[in-house]
Amino acid sequence: MTNEQPLAGRRALVTGGASGIGRACAVRLAEAGAHVVVLDRDGDAARRVADGIGGTAVAADLTDLAGVDALDLDVDVLVNNAGRQHVAPLHEFPTEVFSAILRLMLEAPFRLVRGALPHMYGRGWGRVVNISSVHGLRASPYKSAYVTAKHGLEGLSKVVALEGAPHGVTSNCVNPAYVRTPLVEGQIADQARAHGLSEDEVVERVMLAPAAVKRLIEPVEVADAVLWLCSPAAQSVTGTSLAMDGGWSAH
Numbered sequence: 001m002t003n004e005q006p007l008a009g010r011r012a013l014v015t016g017g018a019s020g021i022g023r024a025c026a027v028r029l030a031e032a033g034a035h036v037v038v039l040d041r042d043g044d045a046a047r048r049v050a051d052g053i054g055g056t057a058v059a060a061d062l063t064d065l066a067g068v069d070a071l072d073l074d075v076d077v078l079v080n081n082a083g084r085q086h087v088a089p090l091h092e093f094p095t096e097v098f099s100a101i102l103r104l105m106l107e108a109p110f111r112l113v114r115g116a117l118p119h120m121y122g123r124g125w126g127r128v129v130n131i132s133s134v135h136g137l138r139a140s141p142y143k144s145a146y147v148t149a150k151h152g153l154e155g156l157s158k159v160v161a162l163e164g165a166p167h168g169v170t171s172n173c174v175n176p177a178y179v180r181t182p183l184v185e186g187q188i189a190d191q192a193r194a195h196g197l198s199e200d201e202v203v204e205r206v207m208l209a210p211a212a213v214k215r216l217i218e219p220v221e222v223a224d225a226v227l228w229l230c231s232p233a234a235q236s237v238t239g240t241s242l243a244m245d246g247g248w249s250a251h
């Protein structure tokens, strides 16, 4: 094990690894020496990412919980990243969308952690990193399912931290504000249409309004935080939430 390859010999699973933050995490973990399993609903895109980093692709829809239970979860690092957004006032929020978001962003992470922990415990080492959000710490209107799921993920992560500690397993959240990914680019376009604003105006007036640092975060910045949480320097960091939100939650 060298400093350049702190994860040599480790196996990592990144959910939603075909795009955005997940893809950046898969690349960073592979550069650090891990064999990375790139899991995504989009199997072709997952394969392209896995091929580029010498990893393995798994095509799976995480809202299918029986399918989640059947996955091979013999991994040392688990990055719970897959997620989606739906924006609607609560009194009109589609009930089936609320359920599906909770399944994807809370129940699937629970099942994945549940399945992976015995393997981590067996080796006396494991890293669970949950890609939460500033919306795991703060609410915004019209995002009831997303905010609920992320707040739930914060709780799950802390329980994993307490149970995992005697077995060498840490669990943490990373909490970004807006990151430049396809998920956000879609929201920028939608909001520009809805408000009759230019895309730059949406970014400046809507997305960056609550943050003190007025820039979109790049996916690689989140991936660097994930890698640090998996490094020896972070072995006493557990049960925490690393806000990468430009000061949003300092308010």
Ligand SMILES: NC(=O)c1ccc[n+]([C@@H]2O[C@H](COP(=O)([O-])OP(=O)(O)OC[C@H]3O[C@@H](n4cnc5c(N)ncnc54)[C@H](O)[C@@H]3O)[C@@H](O)[C@H]2O)c1
Residues within 6 Å of the ligand: 015, 016, 017, 018, 019, 020, 021, 022, 039, 040, 041, 042, 060, 061, 062, 063, 080, 081, 082, 083, 084, 104, 131, 132, 133, 134, 175, 176, 177, 178, 179, 180, 181, 182, 183, 184
């Ligand atoms: N982009 C942001 O501004 C931002 C900010 C804070 C937190 N996050 C979180 O980061 C995570 C990744 O977001 P992103 O912006 O990279 O999004 P993205 O849309 O670029 O990537 C999400 C990936 O998840 C996959 N996915 C979606 N539903 C799935 C399912 N049912 N089963 C399996 N895979 C599925 C998609 O195919 C896609 O590859 C999410 O949990 C999101 O909430 C994003």
